[in-house]
Amino acid sequence: MNGNALGIFILIVIASIDCSRILFVQPSMSKSHVMPLQTLAKDLAKRGHEITFLSIFPFDKKIENYRDIKLEVKGEYVNVFEEVGKAISEGAGLSKMIPLMNKMIYGFGNETIQSPTVQKIMNEDQFDLVVVGYFVSEFLLGFADHFNCPSIIFSSGNHVASLNFIVGNPLSPDGTFGDVTDSAVGNFINKVKIFLVYTIQLAVFKGLLYYRSKSIYDYNFPPDRYRSYDEMIRNVSLVLVNTHFTSSGPRPLLPNLVEVGGLQVKPNPAPLPEDLKTFLDDAKDGAILFSFGSNAKSIYIPEDKQKIILKVFSKLKQRVIMKWESDVLPGKPKNVLISKWLPQDDILAHPNIKAFISHCGYGGVIEAKSNGVPIIGIPLGADQKGNADKIVEEGWAVRLDMTDITEESLTNALKEILSNPKYRDIVGKQAILAKDRPMNAQDTAVYWVEYVLRHNGAPHLHYPGADLNFFQANSIDVILFIFAVIYAAFKVIKLICGFIFCRSKKGSNEKLKRN
Ligand SMILES: *[C@@H]1O[C@H](CO)[C@@H](O)[C@H](O)[C@H]1NC(C)=O
Ligand SMILES: CC(=O)N[C@H]1CO[C@H](CO)[C@@H](O)[C@@H]1O
Numbered sequence: 001m002n003g004n005a006l007g008i009f010i011l012i013v014i015a016s017i018d019c020s021r022i023l024f025v026q027p028s029m030s031k032s033h034v035m036p037l038q039t040l041a042k043d044l045a046k047r048g049h050e051i052t053f054l055s056i057f058p059f060d061k062k063i064e065n066y067r068d069i070k071l072e073v074k075g076e077y078v079n080v081f082e083e084v085g086k087a088i089s090e091g092a093g094l095s096k097m098i099p100l101m102n103k104m105i106y107g108f109g110n111e112t113i114q115s116p117t118v119q120k121i122m123n124e125d126q127f128d129l130v131v132v133g134y135f136v137s138e139f140l141l142g143f144a145d146h147f148n149c150p151s152i153i154f155s156s157g158n159h160v161a162s163l164n165f166i167v168g169n170p171l172s173p174d175g176t177f178g179d180v181t182d183s184a185v186g187n188f189i190n191k192v193k194i195f196l197v198y199t200i201q202l203a204v205f206k207g208l209l210y211y212r213s214k215s216i217y218d219y220n221f222p223p224d225r226y227r228s229y230d231e232m233i234r235n236v237s238l239v240l241v242n243t244h245f246t247s248s249g250p251r252p253l254l255p256n257l258v259e260v261g262g263l264q265v266k267p268n269p270a271p272l273p274e275d276l277k278t279f280l281d282d283a284k285d286g287a288i289l290f291s292f293g294s295n296a297k298s299i300y301i302p303e304d305k306q307k308i309i310l311k312v313f314s315k316l317k318q319r320v321i322m323k324w325e326s327d328v329l330p331g332k333p334k335n336v337l338i339s340k341w342l343p344q345d346d347i348l349a350h351p352n353i354k355a356f357i358s359h360c361g362y363g364g365v366i367e368a369k370s371n372g373v374p375i376i377g378i379p380l381g382a383d384q385k386g387n388a389d390k391i392v393e394e395g396w397a398v399r400l401d402m403t404d405i406t407e408e409s410l411t412n413a414l415k416e417i418l419s420n421p422k423y424r425d426i427v428g429k430q431a432i433l434a435k436d437r438p439m440n441a442q443d444t445a446v447y448w449v450e451y452v453l454r455h456n457g458a459p460h461l462h463y464p465g466a467d468l469n470f471f472q473a474n475s476i477d478v479i480l481f482i483f484a485v486i487y488a489a490f491k492v493i494k495l496i497c498g499f500i501f502c503r504s505k506k507g508s509n510e511k512l513k514r515n
Helices: 003-015 031-046 080-089 094-114 116-124 138-146 161-167 188-220 229-234 274-281 303-314 344-348 362-371 384-394 407-419 422-435 441-454 476-514
Strands: 021-025 050-055 066-070 129-133 151-155 238-241 257-259 287-291 319-323 336-339 353-358 375-377 397-399
Touching (some): 021 031, 031 050, 031 066, 031 151, 031 441, 050 116, 080 094, 094 138, 094 188, 129 138, 129 441, 138 151, 138 188, 138 229, 151 161, 151 441, 161 188, 161 238, 161 257, 238 441, 257 441, 274 336, 287 344, 303 336, 303 407, 344 353, 344 362, 353 407, 362 384, 362 422, 375 384, 375 407, 397 407
Parallel strands (some): 021 050, 021 129, 050 066, 129 151, 151 238, 238 257, 287 319, 287 353, 319 336, 353 375
16 A cells, blocks of 8 residues: 555545544533643544533533533532632632542542432443543543443543552652652752652542542442452543643653643634623733632632732732623723633633733633733642742743732833733744644544544553552562662672681691691
8 A cells, every 4th residue: 555545544544534422521610620621522523423412500501412410419518629729729728628629529429429410421321432531530441441441541630640640640740630840850859858759649649539439439330240440440442631741741651641731722712702802902001810710719719918919909900801600790991801710711812802910710820821921820738839939930921929919019010011022922823833733632542542442442551560559560679679689699608608608717727726
């Protein structure tokens, strides 16, 4: 077959993939975790696949080939997301966060599987592929065994260490939640620290979370009827992560972990709602977007800080779009527009947007970078401080912590970002880098999902090293063995030498006596 014919053959094979039934499960209470996966599901529906999407955020509109199934949030779970948001805004410690996260992820996940809506689908439907929206929620992989089909994990966050454990990515010096630090290289003390963090993560993911998640799996997918939890993790065909090396840095990745960072950033922005469009089009002096994302809410900003922020905004000649989760904002200046939900990525794509005041959630940072918009970062908790430091280091953001907000500091930060061209230049170059790929994020994700469908699972991508434990994977067992052998050999040699030496000493003593 010559090159052309081969090309055409490949095209036909790719084009002729049958339309498949795909189940997406994403029980996250955070809309920003669901949106990137919805983008992928919509793209697959457009290509003719039959999509069923389980989440608590169905689309308003009906989409062809796309069945939205709303998961109900009831009883004790109604307020848990608010509580998490509040805790994050307040920078709460682990003792408060852990029980809340436990309830939100594991409690609600367990309840969801048993809900009549989900049970009905389990009893009546058939699927060719299950895509699990991931947030340390491996127990959802039971759906793949239930429908006897391959599974894909999709993570909308930064690299979570547990995904590295699933595919078997090697221990790299970036033990944290994926922030690659140059300081890890060549600084021994830092390396020790990072190694310790990695070890703690290992204990958390392979210990605590493992047993929590497994107990929910075992309850809903009991071992007498289903394959084991461990086997389902080994059986994952592919992991898609919403990261890209242009943001999260280069690192060793196995072929079954594919980076599709920027999935939620549309290649061509969607038209804005009329009010936003007019507001931005008419902003002669430019505009600023203020949003703390979907988890941490701006209404939790301490009142004194709210007053300062509004006062500073009122003195700007730029207009401000503010995500505000309430219908009223007392003392709202004329140049400020408030809205409960914003099409953030489409707004950031508007040419009049000059700056983004953000809590530095991972999604927002990627969207700002892709659209070349500099950031004033006000990180609150979780991975946001690391994200903020990283983009400050990259040179297209300034960081201003909530506690440090004064009229003066906020005014200065805005002045710096709006009038110093350095920030826009740097992020402009970063945007170009982030987009220069063989295929854009959306096409890459679609390609790999269809790859798994075409081959009915991808066990050939599974790295055997992923099945080794920590000691085996890092050859600690081998090193200990070799030391043991050397020690034993040394002992034996010593014994033999001792023996020979003794004899020769005896011999020489006898010689001496004879003389
Ligand atoms: C899951 O839910 C069921 C029914 O509400 C409950 O009996 C079980 O203990 C829960 N499992 C876990 C691991 O929380
Ligand atoms: C995708 C994948 O890894 N599939 C494997 C799941 O496990 C069964 C049996 O253990 C294998 O036959 C599949 O290849």
